[in-house]
Amino acid sequence: MLSRNSLAVCAILCLGLAVSRAQANNLATDLQKGAVELTSAGPLAFAPEGILLVSDPMAAKVYAVDTGDAAGNPESATVDIKDVRGKIASLLGTETQDVQVRDMTVNPRSGNVYLSVTRGAGPDAHTVILLVKNNELSEFSLDNVPHAVATLPNPPDRNAQRRGRSLRAQTITDMAYIEGRVYIAGLSNEEFASKLRSIPFPFQSTDAGASVEVFHGAHGGLETHSPIMTFAEYTIGQEPHVLAAYTCTPLVKIPVADLKPGAKVRGTTVAELGNRNRPLDMFVYEQGGKNYILMANSSRGVMKIDTSEVADIEAITERVFDNGTAGLSYETIEDLQGIMQLDRLNESQAVVLAQADDGSEDLRTIELP
Amino acid sequence: MASILHCSRSPRRAFTGGFFRRWWSAVFGAAVLGVASAAMAHAESGDTPVDLELRPRDGGFTFVVCGLPSHVSEQLQNGGHLDERCREFFQIHVGKRPEADRPPMLGRYHVQEGELAFVPRYPLKAGLHYSAWLELSRILPAENDSPWPARLERSFEVPSKEQGPRTTVAAVYPSADVLPENQLKFYLHFSAPVRTGDSFRYLQLRDAARNDVGLPFVNVGQELWDREGTRLTLLLDPGRIKRGLKPREELGPILEEGKSYVLEIDAAWRDAQGRPLAKPYRKAFSVAAPDDVQPDPHAWKLHAPPAETREPLRLVFNESLDHAMLHRVIGVQGENGDQVLGQVEVREHETEWRFQPETPWKAGAYQVVVDVDLEDLAGNSIRRPFEVDIFERVDVAIPHDTVALPFRVE
Numbered sequence: 001m002l003s004r005n006s007l008a009v010c011a012i013l014c015l016g017l018a019v020s021r022a023q024a025n026n027l028a029t030d031l032q033k034g035a036v037e038l039t040s041a042g043p044l045a046f047a048p049e050g051i052l053l054v055s056d057p058m059a060a061k062v063y064a065v066d067t068g069d070a071a072g073n074p075e076s077a078t079v080d081i082k083d084v085r086g087k088i089a090s091l092l093g094t095e096t097q098d099v100q101v102r103d104m105t106v107n108p109r110s111g112n113v114y115l116s117v118t119r120g121a122g123p124d125a126h127t128v129i130l131l132v133k134n135n136e137l138s139e140f141s142l143d144n145v146p147h148a149v150a151t152l153p154n155p156p157d158r159n160a161q162r163r164g165r166s167l168r169a170q171t172i173t174d175m176a177y178i179e180g181r182v183y184i185a186g187l188s189n190e191e192f193a194s195k196l197r198s199i200p201f202p203f204q205s206t207d208a209g210a211s212v213e214v215f216h217g218a219h220g221g222l223e224t225h226s227p228i229m230t231f232a233e234y235t236i237g238q239e240p241h242v243l244a245a246y247t248c249t250p251l252v253k254i255p256v257a258d259l260k261p262g263a264k265v266r267g268t269t270v271a272e273l274g275n276r277n278r279p280l281d282m283f284v285y286e287q288g289g290k291n292y293i294l295m296a297n298s299s300r301g302v303m304k305i306d307t308s309e310v311a312d313i314e315a316i317t318e319r320v321f322d323n324g325t326a327g328l329s330y331e332t333i334e335d336l337q338g339i340m341q342l343d344r345l346n347e348s349q350a351v352v353l354a355q356a357d358d359g360s361e362d363l364r365t366i367e368l369p
Numbered sequence: 370m371a372s373i374l375h376c377s378r379s380p381r382r383a384f385t386g387g388f389f390r391r392w393w394s395a396v397f398g399a400a401v402l403g404v405a406s407a408a409m410a411h412a413e414s415g416d417t418p419v420d421l422e423l424r425p426r427d428g429g430f431t432f433v434v435c436g437l438p439s440h441v442s443e444q445l446q447n448g449g450h451l452d453e454r455c456r457e458f459f460q461i462h463v464g465k466r467p468e469a470d471r472p473p474m475l476g477r478y479h480v481q482e483g484e485l486a487f488v489p490r491y492p493l494k495a496g497l498h499y500s501a502w503l504e505l506s507r508i509l510p511a512e513n514d515s516p517w518p519a520r521l522e523r524s525f526e527v528p529s530k531e532q533g534p535r536t537t538v539a540a541v542y543p544s545a546d547v548l549p550e551n552q553l554k555f556y557l558h559f560s561a562p563v564r565t566g567d568s569f570r571y572l573q574l575r576d577a578a579r580n581d582v583g584l585p586f587v588n589v590g591q592e593l594w595d596r597e598g599t600r601l602t603l604l605l606d607p608g609r610i611k612r613g614l615k616p617r618e619e620l621g622p623i624l625e626e627g628k629s630y631v632l633e634i635d636a637a638w639r640d641a642q643g644r645p646l647a648k649p650y651r652k653a654f655s656v657a658a659p660d661d662v663q664p665d666p667h668a669w670k671l672h673a674p675p676a677e678t679r680e681p682l683r684l685v686f687n688e689s690l691d692h693a694m695l696h697r698v699i700g701v702q703g704e705n706g707d708q709v710l711g712q713v714e715v716r717e718h719e720t721e722w723r724f725q726p727e728t729p730w731k732a733g734a735y736q737v738v739v740d741v742d743l744e745d746l747a748g749n750s751i752r753r754p755f756e757v758d759i760f761e762r763v764d765v766a767i768p769h770d771t772v773a774l775p776f777r778v779e
Contacts, residue, residue, distance in 0.1 A: 090471035100566035121641040122562020122598030158700030167595040189593035189602040190693045191742045
């Protein structure tokens with residue numbers, strides 16, 4: 001029989017658990033309403049509960065914005081906007097060539113699509129987040145939204161006082177929410193050091209996160225400097241991993257548990273997907289009881305990569321001959337041409353941003369191959 | 370097509386009859402439209418016609434419906450949901466004519482001093498055409514002999530900005546004409562902001578026979594611009610620089626010792642105003658042996674300036690270093706650790722760093738502080754060489770983030 005003290009301790013513990021669970025279930029609690037002013041457009045990603053992560057690479061900031069976008073059903077959502085870049089230009093009052101779509105992401109709760117867009121160039125450029133809902137484009141206003149911000153540390157400029165604003169800027173190649181942290185891959189426009197940074201979420205002013213250097217084997221040598229182009233979470237057994245794709249095109253698995261502050265991590269190359277190529281975007285999905293990666297590439301089309309062997313596959317450390325591929329098997333989806341961005345919409349569909357032969361860009365829904 | 374249009378008179382305020390009120394109410398479903406009287410429409414014909422105008426305002430432009438009867442503008446103002454209602458009958462589009470499949474421009478509607486105005490969300494672009502249409506029949510239903518058309522459509526051209534000098538490539542660094550085989554970066558400086566997003570279309574690396582060197586640059590999707598849009602960092606593919614890596618073994622090195630190359634920047638590249646560059650740019654260079662040696666601050670020559678002068682402190686390196694980082698990562702501290710303010714100048718093909726203080730040097734002890742991330746042309750930093758197996762050679766890593774070079778001013 002439990003003593004009264006034990007019961008009290010138990011009650012307190014249970015209360016504590018309940019409170020922490022409530023907090024864990026409400027990531028928006030700490031967000032403050034106000035204006036988010038973006039200086040540049042970078043990758044987007046969704047954290048749970050409809051919280052949109054918006055990166056501002058030039059300002060070295062990541063914003064977490066509560067979209068309040070819970071209505072809608074990803075299972076029934078469809079997107080089909082021809083010449084979306086031209087239509088965005090019309091919406092923003094300018095010419096098509098003045099508009100760049102930097103990233104696209106789907107809100108998994110609603111099936112609505114978010115785009116980060118740049119209008120113009122230089123100091124007069126504007127950064128806009130657009131919402132595609134019911135196949136209509138509109139601005140997702142950041143004028144007064146519940147949000148929090150994390151600032152990525154910038155190295156000091158020893159002569160900034162005299163020189164004015166530093167020319168150094170950050171570029172973010174990809175960003176994702178994994179297991180309570182926001183992971184950010186990027187590199188600077190000056191010193192050449194490719195890092196994967198992780199910031200605990202919800203953001204805390206006392207913890208700006210930590211950076212990790214990720215290396216991967218490449219037939220005897222170690223690739224130390226290539227930036228991660230795109231990455232996704234992948235659970236192997238019970239253990240969360242990052243699957244990261246680099247230019248020319250190794251796919252590397254890294255246990256999330258290894259991504260400790262200041263660590264130098266050796267990732268394992270599980271696939272070589274061919275040269276003269278740059279991975280553009282990827283996500284993981286399940287089909288027929290098996291897991292796959294759908295990956296868009298700059299010159300090797302869209303690949304459906306079978307990850308059945310990812311847990312046990314031998315690391316690729318030798319030179320890859322033939323057509324330059326090895327490791328996990330994949331098929332190239334011939335029907336999907338010109339895909340620049342992709343994100344999963346539901347169990348059986350994805351949304352893609354695709355470039356047509358005439359250079360125009362379409363946003364459309366595809367069936368998962 | 371008009372340039373900037375102006376209504377002939379100030380907004381109409383005189384007519385207050387129930388006739389227009391009924392029309393207006395019908396537009397918003399508040400009342401049943403009465404049958405319009407031709408006689409009353411004729412009564413309006415002498416008034417200022419309703420028209421569309423593009424009017425400079427607060428440094429930008431506003432589209433204005435002028436000449437509206439005052440009670441119409443009052444009802445608009447007081448009816449609520451102005452943006453939603455007005456979007457139905459008054460829209461602005463890019464181009465001389467609205468295209469059916471293109472959405473109208475974002476913006477807000479206002480009623481001010483009896484006029485309905487559309488304020489674009491983003492500034493209009495100089496030199497572009499914009500079209501505005503107003504379904505007058507939605508607010509002033511047309512009759513057989515009414516003085517206004519059912520629909521007004523106007524096109525406007527936004528005046529071009531004063532055209533300054535054409536944008537040029539101001540400089541390319543490294544400035545030397547002999548570069549190591551494992552050259553890592555180029556910095557392209559432009560005299561004004563240029564268009565971003567498709568920069569690689571305008572860049573070619575060619576060998577002496579003018580053959581393209583295939584895929585020499587790293588394209589990470591996001592281009593490596595500074596905040597002002599005037600400096601682009603161009604990375605050569607490190608996978609083809611570092612020996613033993615797959616891309617280099619399959620595709621070969623980008624640059625080869627003993628050969629000559631030209632980095633060409635196409636004049637078709639548009640600046641932020643949409644104008645092509647004034648002229649193409651060619652950066653010709655020859656290639657020397659790869660550089661695998663880290664920069665060593667203790668091997669640099671430091672020339673201390675005399676006291677009570679503003680003569681520059683000079684640091685002379687034994688190789689060219691990274692132009693951008695030289696401006697950022699080297700500073701001067703006084704005896705008490707305070708930063709000395711001054712102007713940095715990088716000279717002699719990035720082999721010399723000069724620092725001129727804002728106020729004359731005082732006699733005493735100083736130190737130059739150098740971040741160990743400072744790189745040479747091949748990406749070797751003071752911290753570590755570009756090609757290193759970090760797991761096998763962690764012992765060579767420098768534990769500190771800076772190196773201090775003490776000196777005295779006498």
